[in-house]
Amino acid sequence: MKEILAHLVAGQTLSEQQAIFAFEQIMSGHAEPAQIGAFAALLTFRKPTIDELTGAARAMRRHVVSVEAPQGAIDTCGAGGTGSRLFNVSTTAAIIAAACGVAVAKHGNRAITSRSGSADVLQALGVGVQADTAFQQRCLREAGLCFCYAPQHHPAMARVAQIRQSLGFATIFNLMGPLTNPAGVRRQVAGVPRTNLVEQFLHVLMRLGTVRAMVVCGTDPQDGHLCELTISGPTRIGEFSGHTARIYQFTPEDAGLQESSLEPCRVNSAEESAVLIQSVLTGRTGPPRDMTLLNSAAALWAGGRVDSLRAGIPIAAEAIDSGKASGVLEKLIAISGEKHSEC
Numbered sequence: 001m002k003e004i005l006a007h008l009v010a011g012q013t014l015s016e017q018q019a020i021f022a023f024e025q026i027m028s029g030h031a032e033p034a035q036i037g038a039f040a041a042l043l044t045f046r047k048p049t050i051d052e053l054t055g056a057a058r059a060m061r062r063h064v065v066s067v068e069a070p071q072g073a074i075d076t077c078g079a080g081g082t083g084s085r086l087f088n089v090s091t092t093a094a095i096i097a098a099a100c101g102v103a104v105a106k107h108g109n110r111a112i113t114s115r116s117g118s119a120d121v122l123q124a125l126g127v128g129v130q131a132d133t134a135f136q137q138r139c140l141r142e143a144g145l146c147f148c149y150a151p152q153h154h155p156a157m158a159r160v161a162q163i164r165q166s167l168g169f170a171t172i173f174n175l176m177g178p179l180t181n182p183a184g185v186r187r188q189v190a191g192v193p194r195t196n197l198v199e200q201f202l203h204v205l206m207r208l209g210t211v212r213a214m215v216v217c218g219t220d221p222q223d224g225h226l227c228e229l230t231i232s233g234p235t236r237i238g239e240f241s242g243h244t245a246r247i248y249q250f251t252p253e254d255a256g257l258q259e260s261s262l263e264p265c266r267v268n269s270a271e272e273s274a275v276l277i278q279s280v281l282t283g284r285t286g287p288p289r290d291m292t293l294l295n296s297a298a299a300l301w302a303g304g305r306v307d308s309l310r311a312g313i314p315i316a317a318e319a320i321d322s323g324k325a326s327g328v329l330e331k332l333i334a335i336s337g338e339k340h341s342e343c
Helices: 002-009 014-029 033-046 050-062 091-100 119-125 133-143 157-167 198-208 269-282 288-301 309-321 324-342
Strands: 104-108 144-150 187-191 212-220 224-226 237-239 245-250
Touching: 002 014, 002 033, 014 033, 014 050, 014 157, 033 157, 033 245, 050 187, 050 198, 091 104, 091 119, 091 144, 091 187, 091 269, 091 288, 091 309, 091 324, 104 119, 104 157, 104 212, 119 144, 133 144, 133 324, 144 269, 187 198, 198 237, 198 245, 237 269, 269 288, 269 324, 309 324
Parallel strands: 104 144, 187 212
Antiparallel strands: 212 224, 212 237, 237 245
């Protein structure tokens, strides 16, 4: 680690193998706290490269507590770090994608910079979030969706938790969520907090063996960057469909949606987010529904159900209006209740 740090202090970047070595030292407990803090700060100051992100992800994947998922399963995990006040859009999109027959292994955590993390809102909805892999696999079989609570699947990250909290700023560790899904999904929608990360993340996912991926960063007049596709302005998208990759700008009008303010989508707590999700799943119209439809369409694209975002909108709408999406959530809550009674 001293050699790695000296390399970084000299202004040099790490190769993928050097990044793997450094993260292996951190994950295995061989790196000292001061070394971990310096490593995180140096990479943050300079911004991680594709090689560094790829190496970090490979090392973390070696230490993950894995869960089995069907071939073709997707994830809708975002990197976070934007301080968003939006309701949990990607979690809602995961529910709708599952209702459309796409298996979803949703990776997530509690809120760090946002008002409501995916674990927080699912718990507020009545879903058990701290469950073992057998329970998660049952959820996948019976509801088409499971939640992979990050701290349970990445126990080695406990070694850096206090250090990250002490630093007080986002580091390379904050970017690892979309790159380290416990089910090893090869299809996903990944939200990133800066537009310059879109192309970078897409190349990392391609190196890691992704089959189909959409990396997104929305732009909002009030909140700036968002880890979602947005109806309030343009979204920068990086797309890989197995053979070709492209980077482009997308507007809500491109999907047949009206550009709208996100004010009705903002919440102050997980409980408020849960209420808003339930209103969307029971058919309430307005900007929260449109945000959900757009991001659900991306999930359907990742799952191979549609070839364009525009084509996914009516399929996602039908899943809501038919009650299928509410049924997925109800099933998750029911399974959680059965698990609780067993305990």
